[in-house]
Amino acid sequence: MPHVVTQSCCSDASCVYACPVNCIHPTPDAPDFLQAEMLYIDPEACVDCGACAEACPVDAIVPHTKLQPQFSDYEGINAEFYREPRSRTPLALIPISEVKSDPAANLRVAVVGSGPAALYAADELLKQRGVQVNLFEKLPTPHGLVRYGVAPDHQSTKKVTKLFAQIADQDNFEYYLGVEVGKDVSAAELAQHHHAVVYAYGASGDRSVAIPGEDLPGSVAATEFVAWYNGHPEHANRTFDLSSERAVIIGNGNVALDVARILTTNPEELAATDIARPALAALRKSKIREVVILGRRGVAQAAYTLPEFHGLIRKHNATLVIDKDELALDAETTRLRSEGALDPQLERKLSLAEEVALHVPGTDRDRRIVFRYLTSPTGILGDSHATGVSVVHNTLVTADDGTVRAQPTATSEVIETGLVLRSVGYRGKRLDGVPFDDERFVIPNEGGRVLGRPGGSPVPGQYTCGWIKRGPSGFIGTNKSCAKETVDNLIADFNAGLLPEPASAPREFQRILRRRQPNVIDSDGWARIDQAERARGEAAGAIRWKITDVAELVESARGAETRGVSRFVQRMARR
Numbered sequence: 001m002p003h004v005v006t007q008s009c010c011s012d013a014s015c016v017y018a019c020p021v022n023c024i025h026p027t028p029d030a031p032d033f034l035q036a037e038m039l040y041i042d043p044e045a046c047v048d049c050g051a052c053a054e055a056c057p058v059d060a061i062v063p064h065t066k067l068q069p070q071f072s073d074y075e076g077i078n079a080e081f082y083r084e085p086r087s088r089t090p091l092a093l094i095p096i097s098e099v100k101s102d103p104a105a106n107l108r109v110a111v112v113g114s115g116p117a118a119l120y121a122a123d124e125l126l127k128q129r130g131v132q133v134n135l136f137e138k139l140p141t142p143h144g145l146v147r148y149g150v151a152p153d154h155q156s157t158k159k160v161t162k163l164f165a166q167i168a169d170q171d172n173f174e175y176y177l178g179v180e181v182g183k184d185v186s187a188a189e190l191a192q193h194h195h196a197v198v199y200a201y202g203a204s205g206d207r208s209v210a211i212p213g214e215d216l217p218g219s220v221a222a223t224e225f226v227a228w229y230n231g232h233p234e235h236a237n238r239t240f241d242l243s244s245e246r247a248v249i250i251g252n253g254n255v256a257l258d259v260a261r262i263l264t265t266n267p268e269e270l271a272a273t274d275i276a277r278p279a280l281a282a283l284r285k286s287k288i289r290e291v292v293i294l295g296r297r298g299v300a301q302a303a304y305t306l307p308e309f310h311g312l313i314r315k316h317n318a319t320l321v322i323d324k325d326e327l328a329l330d331a332e333t334t335r336l337r338s339e340g341a342l343d344p345q346l347e348r349k350l351s352l353a354e355e356v357a358l359h360v361p362g363t364d365r366d367r368r369i370v371f372r373y374l375t376s377p378t379g380i381l382g383d384s385h386a387t388g389v390s391v392v393h394n395t396l397v398t399a400d401d402g403t404v405r406a407q408p409t410a411t412s413e414v415i416e417t418g419l420v421l422r423s424v425g426y427r428g429k430r431l432d433g434v435p436f437d438d439e440r441f442v443i444p445n446e447g448g449r450v451l452g453r454p455g456g457s458p459v460p461g462q463y464t465c466g467w468i469k470r471g472p473s474g475f476i477g478t479n480k481s482c483a484k485e486t487v488d489n490l491i492a493d494f495n496a497g498l499l500p501e502p503a504s505a506p507r508e509f510q511r512i513l514r515r516r517q518p519n520v521i522d523s524d525g526w527a528r529i530d531q532a533e534r535a536r537g538e539a540a541g542a543i544r545w546k547i548t549d550v551a552e553l554v555e556s557a558r559g560a561e562t563r564g565v566s567r568f569v570q571r572m573a574r575r
């Protein structure tokens with residue numbers, strides 16, 4: 001009776017190290033770890049001890065007898081990964097870098113950012129005795145993309161915040177929320193008052209689609225739309241035009257699937273989640289009934305992952321539509337498929353798309369998601385507002401290096417819409433005073449050691465991890481091994497005496513900081529915000545009612561919210 005990894009797998013790989021028989025792969029040291037869409041359990045080797053399920057921070061692992069019907073395919077998905085045999089030699093324990101005895105008491109590290117990479121870095125550092133971690137975040141709330149990126153109907157993924165709370169609860173950890181590095185305090189000052197600074201602030205920008213009309217009102221970045229429905233203070237008061245019947249999403253990665261799902265879910269099903277309430281109110285009035293997702297290449301090259309595509313097909317109520325004529329494969333995929341040699345995960349993706357093409361209506365026949373493949377946008381149309389997207393149909397060609405490319409044909413059309421969401425990826429942004437690679441949109445680094453310029457020498461005391469280190473790839477848990485590599489190098493440098501001594505005692509820096517930013521929120525302040533949001537949510541029958549206004553968040557952190565919550569609860573009770 002094997003255990004099975006399911007959809008919400010975050011690739012944190014805690015399960016890999018918990019497993020006594022090394023039957024979860026790929027392991028973080030394997031070459032395919034970074035590309036893997038999830039981890040898989042070998043049913044032949046699993047001895048059903050349950051250690052992996054205990055270790056998983058998002059409860060993605062269950063015994064196969066307890067699989068919910070919509071996850072029943074996961075038995076096969078896990079097993080298929082082992083078509084090629086994998087090593088069963090027990091994995092060596094991960095060596096923990098050790099700070100050399102006495103100086104450990106003095107190692108003071110600033111971490112910039114508060115998402116998964118930042119918190120995994122803090123966790124790695126706090127494995128040492130006496131190390132102090134100060135974590136700086138410009139927003140009054142922590143957890144980055146887990147709070148402001150993960151879709152509200154993916155609550156199991158958000159369970160990782162329990163792990164984050166445990167990390168932040170350790171001695172020698174402190175939050176400095178509401179402090180913007182580069183504005184309230186400069187990167188140089190941060191470096192001056194710590195032995196080391198780890199930049200882990202993610203990639204909050206979006207990539208351009210570079211077509212005419214991109215900046216028309218009604219054409220927006222999907223990342224902004226995601227931030228809006230998740231209650232990001234900088235986007236919560238935005239308005240999006242939901243008055244037309246159709247929305248078009250350019251790009252077909254997991255973010256596109258999230259946005260399409262949120263736009264086509266009956267809002268009453270979202271009401272009990274932690275969706276931002278202004279967004280919920282707007283979605284209740286939305287006229288959008290169809291979302292078209294555009295992918296320029298073929299179905300075999302689609303950017304979404306198998307777990308997300310599978311989840312959409314098995315769990316979402318809207319009707320999904322794929323025209324079978326758009327399921328054309330490139331020559332190599334066709335050959336491998338005919339020989340039964342196609343990668344099993346890709347084979348599953350193709351079979352699921354073919355299943356959708358059979359046109360079985362969903363339980364919600366009023367709302368539809370239409371997948372278009374081999375279709376590139378050539379322009380966003382409209383004078384003062386988007387009215388449509390002009391597209392060209394593509395054919396697939398294989399370049400000399402084996403890459404499959406989309407080649408435009410003479411066939412084009414216009415898809416009418418009032419809302420265009422550009423979803424072609426996140427992009428890192430420069431932080432004042434920190435080296436930046438303008439071509440790759442990351443901080444130039446070698447193993448997490450910041451370099452003065454791409455290919456240059458390390459800058460003493462500066463490190464990076466997460467998306468701003470390696471670009472926007474991988475999943476929440478991928479940041480764990482990424483952070484470990486960075487922290488290992490930081491500790492090695494500290495032991496080698498390469499880190500500069502801080503210029504002042506910790507209290508002096510605290511004084512400077514509080515003078516510059518009197519509204520700084522610490523761990524206790526965040527605990528009060530968290531409590532207030534949960535109490536508000538409970539009164540409204542939701543998991544959490546996010547506070548989206550910065551001034552109100554600051555008030556909550558100060559404890560004024562206790563009175564506010566009781567007033568809020570009374571108001572809700574009267575409704």
Ligand code: F3S
Nearest residue numbers: 019046047049050052
């Ligand atoms: Fe199987 Fe998980 Fe134990 S994969 S062997 S139940 S750690």
